[in-house]
Amino acid sequence: MSEIQMNSKTVKFGGSSLADANQFRKVKAIITSDPERRYVIPSAPGKRFSDDIKITDLLYTCQRLAANGEDFSEPLEKIRSRYLEIAKDLQLSFDPTDELDRIAFRLKEGATKDFAASRGEYLNGMLLADYLGFPFVDAAEVVCFNESGVLQMPETMMAMRERLKDMPYAVIPGFYGAGPNGEIITFSRGGSDITGSLVARAVRAQIYENWTDVSGVLVADPRIVKDAAVINTITYEELRELSYMGATVLHEDAIFPVRAAGIPINIRNTNEPEAPGTLIVSGDSADSDALTGYTITGIAGKKGFCAINIQKAMMNAELGFCRKVLSVLEEMGISFEHMPSGIDTMTIILAEEYIKGREKTILSKIRKAVNPDLCEIEHGISLLAVVGRGMRRTRGTAARIFAALAHARINVKMIDQGSSELNIIIGLLDGDFEEAVRRIYDMFVNSAQLSTEPAV
Numbered sequence: 355m356s357e358i359q360m361n362s363k364t365v366k367f368g369g370s371s372l373a374d375a376n377q378f379r380k381v382k383a384i385i386t387s388d389p390e391r392r393y394v395i396p397s398a399p400g401k402r403f404s405d406d407i408k409i410t411d412l413l414y415t416c417q418r419l420a421a422n423g424e425d426f427s428e429p430l431e432k433i434r435s436r437y438l439e440i441a442k443d444l445q446l447s448f449d450p451t452d453e454l455d456r457i458a459f460r461l462k463e464g465a466t467k468d469f470a471a472s473r474g475e476y477l478n479g480m481l482l483a484d485y486l487g488f489p490f491v492d493a494a495e496v497v498c499f500n501e502s503g504v505l506q507m508p509e510t511m512m513a514m515r516e517r518l519k520d521m522p523y524a525v526i527p528g529f530y531g532a533g534p535n536g537e538i539i540t541f542s543r544g545g546s547d548i549t550g551s552l553v554a555r556a557v558r559a560q561i562y563e564n565w566t567d568v569s570g571v572l573v574a575d576p577r578i579v580k581d582a583a584v585i586n587t588i589t590y591e592e593l594r595e596l597s598y599m600g601a602t603v604l605h606e607d608a609i610f611p612v613r614a615a616g617i618p619i620n621i622r623n624t625n626e627p628e629a630p631g632t633l634i635v636s637g638d639s640a641d642s643d644a645l646t647g648y649t650i651t652g653i654a655g656k657k658g659f660c661a662i663n664i665q666k667a668m669m670n671a672e673l674g675f676c677r678k679v680l681s682v683l684e685e686m687g688i689s690f691e692h693m694p695s696g697i698d699t700m701t702i703i704l705a706e707e708y709i710k711g712r713e714k715t716i717l718s719k720i721r722k723a724v725n726p727d728l729c730e731i732e733h734g735i736s737l738l739a740v741v742g743r744g745m746r747r748t749r750g751t752a753a754r755i756f757a758a759l760a761h762a763r764i765n766v767k768m769i770d771q772g773s774s775e776l777n778i779i780i781g782l783l784d785g786d787f788e789e790a791v792r793r794i795y796d797m798f799v800n801s802a803q804l805s806t807e808p809a810v
C-alpha cells in the first residue's frame with residue numbers, strides 16, 4: 355500500500371445521503387473538498403421524504419413477487435425511474451438502462467433475495483463512480499463469505515488489499531459480497547456500514563467517516579428530548595452500551611473491524627457537512643479524554659421488559675437457589691437482562707418477547723424447581739441506561755440521577771451499576787420512561803450548561 359493510500363480516509367454514505375441527484379451533488383462536494391477522501395462506500399438510494407420507499411425495500415418486494423410468480427412491474431418501474439432520474443439529472447455518461455434490464459431478467463429467472471437486494475448498492479456504486487470519475491470495484495470481488503454466509507475476515511482483507519493496492523481512488527458498493535462459488539451474499543440490513551469499516555481497515559485509513567442524515571450521535575433520543583445535544587467524542591465501549599439499549603447509530607458489526615485496528619469512526623451529516631459530528635474512539639486512546647463537557651455521555655433505553663419476582667423465606671440460606679431458577683430459564687432458551695436481589699427476594703428482568711405465551715409454564719417450572727412463597731410476573735417495565743466514562747472519576751453522579759427522578763416523583767424499580775462504572779441502568783414503569791429521560795438530560799446537560807454561564 356502506498357504512502358498516499360495509507361493517509362486516506364474511507365467514506366461511507368448512507369441511503370438518504372444518496373437518495374436523489376441533489377444528494378449526489380452534496381456527496382461529490384464533500385469528497386472533492388478533501389483529497390484524502392479516496393475510498394467511497396455507497397448505500398442504495400434511501401428515502402427522499404418520510405413516506406418514500408427505499409430502493410432496497412423495492413428490490414425485496416420485486417424478488418418476493420417474482421418468487422411467487424406474480425407481476426413485479428410496478429416496484430421495478432419505481433426502481434428504474436429513480437436511477438434513470440439520477441443519471442439524467444447529473445448528466446452522467448453511464449446509462450443504467452442495460453444494468454436495469456439485466457436485473458429485471460435475473461429477477462424473472464428466480465434471483466435470490468440477497469442478489470436482488472444487493473443490486474441497489476451495485477447500481478448506485480456505478481452511478482457514483484461515474485459521477486466522481488473514480489473506478490468502480492464490485493464488492494463481490496473483495497468481500498468474502500463462506501458457504502454459510504459468514505464473513506471471512508482474512509480473505510476479505512487480502513482481496514481488498516490486493517485489488518486496491520494500485521488504486522488511489524475507488525467506489526466500492528456497500529452491503530454485499532460473495533460466497534465461495536461467486537453467489538451474492540448480503541450482510542443484514544444497514545450492512546453498508548460494515549463494508550465501510552472493512553475497507554477502512556484494509557487500506558489502513560486514518561479515519562472512517564460514516565456520512566448520514568444526523569449530525570452525530572445524540573445524547574438522548576430526539577423524539578424524547580427536543581434538540582438533544584450531539585456527543586462530540588464517544589468510546590466504542592460507550593457506544594456499545596448505548597446501542598444495546600436502543601440508540602441506533604451504526605450497524606453493530608461495523609465497529610469490530612476498525613476498532614481492532616485502532617481506526618476512529620467519525621459520524622457526519624451530509625446535509626450539514628461543516629458540523630464536526632461524533633468521533634468514536636477507543637477507550638484507551640488519548641482522544642477519549644476529550645469529554646462531552648458533561649459527566650454523562652448519553653442516555654438510552656427501551657420499553658418492553660418484565661420482571662419475575664420471587665420471594666422465599668430464608669432464600670439466602672438455600673444453596674443453589676439462583677442456579678435452579680436460572681436453569682429453568684436456560685432450559686427454555688430465555689436470556690435475561692438483570693438480576694437484582696434482596697435477602698429473601700430475587701428479581702429477574704427480561705424482555706417481554708421471551709415470555710409471551712409461556713408465562714404459565716415459566717411460573718410452574720420455577721415453582722417446581724424452588725418452591726417459592728411467591729412467584730409472579732410484573733409487566734410494563736422499561737430499562738434506561740445512563741452511560742459515561744466520566745462517571746468513574748466524578749462523585750455524586752448516581753445522587754444526581756436519582757435526585758432528578760425523585761423530583762419528578764418517578765419510582766425506581768431497579769438499579770444496576772456495572773463494575774466498569776461506565777453505566778447505571780435503571781428499571782422504571784413504562785409510563786415514566788420518557789419523563790425520566792428528559793429529567794436526567796436536564797440534570798446533566800441543561801443544568802451543566804447553565805452552571806457554566808457567567809453570573810450576571
Ligand code: ASP
Pocket residue numbers: 368369397398408410411474528529542543544545546547
Ligand atoms: N441498503 C441496505 C439497507 O437498506 C444496506 C444499507 O443501507 O446499509 O439495509
